[in-house]
Amino acid sequence: MAADISxxxxxxxxxxxxxxxxxxxxxxxxxxxxxxxxxxxxxLPLPGPxxxxxxxxxxLVVAGMGLNAxxxxxxxxxxxxxxxxxxxEELVATGPYAVTRHPMYVxxxxxxxxxGTLAGxxxxxxxxxxxxxxxxxxxxxxxxxxxxxxxQSYPDYAQRIPRYLGLPRT
Numbered sequence: 189m190a191a192d193i194s195x196x197x198x199x200x201x202x203x204x205x206x207x208x209x210x211x212x213x214x215x216x217x218x219x220x221x222x223x224x225x226x227x228x229x230x231x232l233p234l235p236g237p238x239x240x241x242x243x244x245x246x247x248l249v250v251a252g253m254g255l256n257a258x259x260x261x262x263x264x265x266x267x268x269x270x271x272x273x274x275x276x277e278e279l280v281a282t283g284p285y286a287v288t289r290h291p292m293y294v295x296x297x298x299x300x301x302x303x304g305t306l307a308g309x310x311x312x313x314x315x316x317x318x319x320x321x322x323x324x325x326x327x328x329x330x331x332x333x334x335x336x337x338x339x340q341s342y343p344d345y346a347q348r349i350p351r352y353l354g355l356p357r358t
Contacts, residue, residue: 211256211273211292213326219319220300227309234308245306252298259284259291279338281345289349290327327351 226232234241262283264271284291297316304312331351334342 211260211296213293213296213323215319215322215326216296216300219315220303223300223304223309223311223315224307226311226315227304227307232310234305234310238308241305241308245302245304248298248302248305250302252295252300252302255284255291255295255298259295276334276337279334279341279345281341281349286349288353289331289346289351293323293327294352 260273262285263273263276263280266278266280266282268277288294297320300319301312301316304310304316331342331346335346338345
């Protein structure tokens with residue numbers, strides 16, 4: 189009995205650690221849920237054939253998932269101890285972080301855009317820009333924290349690498 193309780197406690201602790209390192213911003217969850225709700229209550233279909241929606245949507249979802257997985261793998265690769273997403277040990281400027289300072293946000297936005305497109309809903313085209321504006325505030329807070337944590341390297345990194353998308357500056 190005690191072994192079962194200990195195993196359950198260990199499993200619960202592991203699940204909690206995974207959840208705490210899951211880079212799923214609340215506005216993404218809210219935006220996707222609202223998109224689904226609005227698509228049911230007030231359908232606003234995308235123009236064009238469903239086969240194109242499905243193909244483009246699936247491609248965007250896969251691209252977003254790939255970007256998120258790549259970013260997490262790059263961060264984990266640079267961790268020497270237990271991986272904690274919100275407590276970086278060093279500034280990571282390689283992999284997807286060499287293209288965008290916030291690859292996981294971009295990845296989630298691609299997933300959300302893809303899910304809405306896959307569903308054939310135009311609501312995602314209305315909701316995603318609003319969500320990006322809401323999340324931008326969190327991004328600015330994260331950047332302020334990174335500037336404090338890495339005062340020597342982050343300002344130069346921020347000068348060279350675009351915040352979201354764009355061409356890296358030389």
